[in-house]
Amino acid sequence: MILKIEHLVGGYSQIPVLKDINFEVRAGELVGLIGLNGAGKSTTINHIIGLLTPQKGKVTINGKTIYQDSEAYKKQIAYIPELPVLYPELTLREHINLTIMAYRLDAKKAWESANKLLKTFRLANKLDWFPDNFSKGMKQKVMIVCAFLTDAKLYIIDEPFLGLDPLATDDLLKLIDERKRAGAGVLMSTHVLDTAEKYCDRFVLLHGGQVQTQGDMASLRNQNPNLGNSLSEIYLGLARAGEHDD
Structure with missing residues (x-):
């Protein structure tokens, strides 16, 4: 297990943005972090890279938290932010x-x-x-x-496709696949759902600071049989259902 997030509660103030988040990224897989603006994607990433301190729960990379050995923890991460x-x-x-x-x-x-x-x-x-x-x-x-x-063990990539031309996008996806085959884990936040569906091994869908659902495409389809077959259809259906629940 490269990344493990357990019962994470946190945010930028005493009122938490994240409410009991649980998911993981294994060696050799690309996990897509999906959600509406404000769902908690950036807050989750900021907790992983150590910019925010959890109010509850913990984040571990290869079994270690940032508090056990900050330098060793951070050396395992390579982060590509949305804005360079x-x-x-x-x-x-x-x-x-x-x-x-x-x-x-x-x-x-x-x-x-x-x-x-x-x-x-x-x-x-x-x-x-x-x-x-x-x-x-x-x-x-x-x-x-x-x-x-x-030589990072975990690559965190935030909205990588928005500023890249098609050739660079293809080059990046090949690079991600190469690092996956070498045993690294990759967490990628993106709104480009067609590309995510094609390349991600699993998905974590956030809504309102909670994990609304997670799994590979087969499990997402099984969990939501009435929403459609594509990631985009399932995501939009869940997002609209989540808005009605708020």
């Missing part, structure tokens, strides 16, 4: 070197990985560019390169 976060005064080359230092990677081996990734995402000739020179999609590719040159 880059240092304006650092070049692409310096962002890669910073990542290598932060994760304490072997520089030679890491640069071999980085050069392959730079070529894949068509950034190899832009190592001396600053973030102001990059488009939003290019900034997102920088975040992808920095995340995937690490």
Whole structure:
């Protein structure tokens, strides 16, 4: 088990956003985190990466919490946020070197990985560019390169497809599959349901800070036989039902 979330209650104030969340991400699988705006996806991610402290429950990566060994816990995570976060005064080359230092990677081996990734995402000739020179999609590719040159056990990817062109999207999906086969786990938050249905192994659907349902496509269809066959149909049916329950 790579990631395990148990009875997680938390949020940004005393009034919790998350209300007893339970799910897991296993080695070698891609789990889609699905939900309406405000359902609790970003709050869940912020608890996993350590930006928020649980009010109740716990989050473990390979059996360890962030409180047992903060550095070891964080080194197991590579996070790609929805909005790229880059240092304006650092070049692409310096962002890669910073990542290598932060994760304490072997520089030679890491640069071999980085050069392959730079070529894949068509950034190899832009190592001396600053973030102001990059488009939003290019900034997102920088975040992808920095995340995937690490040896992370858990990749957390928030809305990866919104700023990427179709070629980069395909490259990212191939990269995710490669890391899955190497034994990593991937948690991906997305609204692009057709792509999620095609590539995710399982799904966690959040509504109102709770897990509304979870499982692979077969189990989602069995649990919701009247909503349709596609992830989009099931998601929309559950979302509308959830709104009526609120």
